[in-house]
Amino acid sequence: MSHNHEELEELLSRLNGPDFTAEDLQTLASILRNDPIALDCYLDHVEMEAMLRETYGLLHHPYAEHDRQTARPVSPRKVTRSRFLAGITLTAALLVAAFTFWPVKPQPAFVDDEPQSPLPPAAVPLQKFTQSDETVCTISHRTEAELYYRDGNREIRVQATALPAGQFRLENGIMGLAYANGANVILQAPVQFQVLSEQHLFVDNGRVNLHCPTEDSRGFVIETPSGVATDLGTEFAVHVKADRAQEDEFHVFQGEVALKSKLTPYELNLTDGMATRLDHDTATPAGIDVDHNRFIRSFESVSSDYYDQIMRHEPELYYVMADVGDGRTLRNEAENGYDAKIFNPYQRVLHWGPGFNGGTALRLDGMRSRVYAVAPDFPKPEGDHLTVIAWVFAESRVCWGSIAKNWEHGPDPARRGQFHFGLFEYSGMLEASINDKDNNEIFAIDSVPLPLNQWHHVAFVVDDGALRLYRNGSLVAETPCNGLNGNRDIRPLAIGTKLGNDSRSPAVKNNGFWDGRIDHLALFHQSLTTEEIRQLFDTGVRSALVSRSDFPHLESERTQSN
Structure with a gap:
């Protein structure tokens, strides 16, 4: 046992x-400030003492042993309350010590907000940074980014x-993040990290991509709690799961x-x-499958091949799902207005994810977060x-x-408006x-459920004679149909959900x-041919393969369609 731990036990x-x-x-x-292990011991101590006091009364009462034998089990509510009491005990001790004995540090020059809440200890990298206001890297892109700097506690x-x-x-x-040497880093919240130097980044927790x-x-280094990854001319990503x-x-x-493993x-x-x-x-290293669908890489x-081919067909709407600066607007590339707005009511999920050919896509999380987008109006087709x-x-x-x-x-x-596009009931079929x-609702339904995670x-x-999927x-x-006859008074286009009958919010059912x-996502006031659809698919696969290498299902289907 170290001297610190002996002293802690005595205190x-x-x-x-x-x-x-x-x-x-x-x-x-x-x-506690300088020894994370001691802090853990202290937390265990105060939590246990609070729980015992809650259950049995004072620990040093002469009848404590008798009470312990006859006491009732601790209810979940009491355990929760005891954790709360333990937290109060710790916070009070640390705050008293902080404001009574610790010197107040000057606020760094590059930040201008008020200090936030105290932090737990951060992981310790092999190389420590030198405290300075000198710039190491610059923020090259931020989408609704909420960044905090840690200054002591x-x-x-x-x-x-x-x-x-x-x-x-x-x-x-x-x-x-952009570095003067040309390195580019993309961080997807939540991420905790340490900027150590112009060639060294430590990731405590979260997802980071390096190019x-x-x-x-x-030679750029990304260090994690368990390893050190050195770039040899590459693009790679790191995901630290610290929870x-x-x-x-x-x-x-x-x-x-x-x-290099840090422990072996x-x-x-x-x-x-x-x-x-x-x-x-x-x-200890263990091989896993590379995951191209977890990290935003650009x-x-x-x-631009797929984009260029879509634009040659003169779309009325075309949302490439790229951030335009505010993090909430989907710009219509057809440049006729009709931008869409993203709604993320609970802020439980980052609503941007990796796109199919690099870039970003609109990321939705089902009923868990209820993210969706709406264009309040869009051009309706005049014909069939x-x-x-x-x-x-x-x-x-x-x-x-x-x-x-x-x-x-x-x-x-x-x-019924102009169209309904998604999955059929519980079948999962497109x-x-x-x-x-003739006011008939016409369906075209795939024969197999849509394969997941692809x-x-x-x-x-x-067209005037059929609906094709x-x-x-x-x-x-x-499926044969007699043209198109949607209600033009239903104005909005919903992306990722269906609106209710008020056309203003998602349907209850x-x-x-x-x-x-x-x-x-693109919409045209014309009927593209089967050949044109296939060409767009082929171009999309080729552009996807430029940025990633895990599209075997698309590559094989492209070959079969040819």
């Missing part, structure tokens, strides 16, 4: 007694773009990474398409010709899962439906909140 034995002095309190605060909101060495926490949003396109940026899993993952997309002699060279996990207890699509296309990624098959809908609820034909000139190119086409370049369903991602 705890006198903590609630009359001989516990102000000097003892100062000593206790110093130990307090947090301060960061508004500036130049970051010095230090400890940071990204609470919300997405953020890009080193220049010679000067090679329950207690493990770090390293995913290499391009190039090569030298990975293992050293690995990871190349394209390789990934490894290190647990925090032993830091803020724009890597290839309509095409809607999107890339979709489903993590589950929600009942009536909604991709995009201009529709209300109920059997009355007056409740479907599209319209109201034709990107799919989906489309439907209406496509998945990954292939015609999967076709069968709202179909999408669980997954939606990307590159």
Whole structure:
């Protein structure tokens, strides 16, 4: 047992007694501030004492042993309250010590908000940073980013773009960091990290992507609690799971990474398409599948080929699902107005995720977070010709899962707008439906459930004689119809849900909140041919393969469709 721990044990034995002095309190605060293990011991002590007091009364009562034998079990409510009491005890001790004995640090020059709440101890990297206001990197991109700087035992909101060495926490949003050597880092909240130098970043918790396109940026290091990853001319990502899993993952997309375990002699060279996990207890490497769908790797699509081909068909609406600066607007690339707005009512999920060909997509989380987007109005087709296309990624098959809908609820034909596009009931099969000139609701439904955790190119086409449904370049369903006759007074277009009959908020029943991602949604006042749909799919796959290498299902389906 270390001297600190012996002293802690002696202090705890006198903590609630009359001989516990102000000097003892100062000593206790110093130990807890500088020794994370001692802090854990202290937390265990006060929690246990509070629970025993709650259950049995005073610990040193002469009849404590008798009471312990006859006492009733502790209820969950009492345990919860005891944890609360323990938290109060700890907070009071630390606050008294902090304001009585600790010197007040000057606020760093690059922050301008008031200090926030005290923090738990951060993980300790192999290399420590030097406290300075000198810029190490700059914020190159921020989407609803809520960044905090850690100054001792307090947090301060960061508004500036130049970051010095230090400890940071990204609470919300997405953020890009640019280094003078050419290295680029993308962080997806929540992330806790430490900027150590121009070549060294420590990740305490969260997801980080690193791209080193220049010679000067090679050799950049991302350190985690269990390992040290050194760039050898590459793009790779790190996911530190510091809460329950207690493990770090390293995913290499391009190039090569030298990975060294911090607790074992293992050293690995990871190349394209390789990934490894290190647990925090032993830091022993274990191979895993590389995951291209977890990390945002760029803020724009890597290839413009798909975008260019869509624009050649002159869409009325085209949402590429890229942030335009405010984090909530989906800009219509057709430049005729009709932008859509993202609604994230509970702020439980980051509503941006990796796109199908790099860049970002609209990320939705089903009923858990109820994220969706709405264009208050959009151009309705004048005749019988309509095409809607999107890339979709489903993590589950929600009942009536909604991709995009201009529709209300109920059997009355007056409740039917221009189209209803998503999944059919509980089957999970892709479907599209319209109201034709005979006021019949016409369905086109796929024959198999939509495969999960894969990107799919989906489309439907209406002409004066049929409704056709496509998945990954292939015609999967076709139903005769008598043109198109949707109610034009139903104005909004909902993305990721279906609106209720007031056309202002999601329907109470069968709202179909999408669980997954939606990307590159386009609408045309023309009926694209089967060949044109297939060409768009082919171009999309080629552009996706430029930025990632895990599209075997799309590549095989593209070959079959040819």
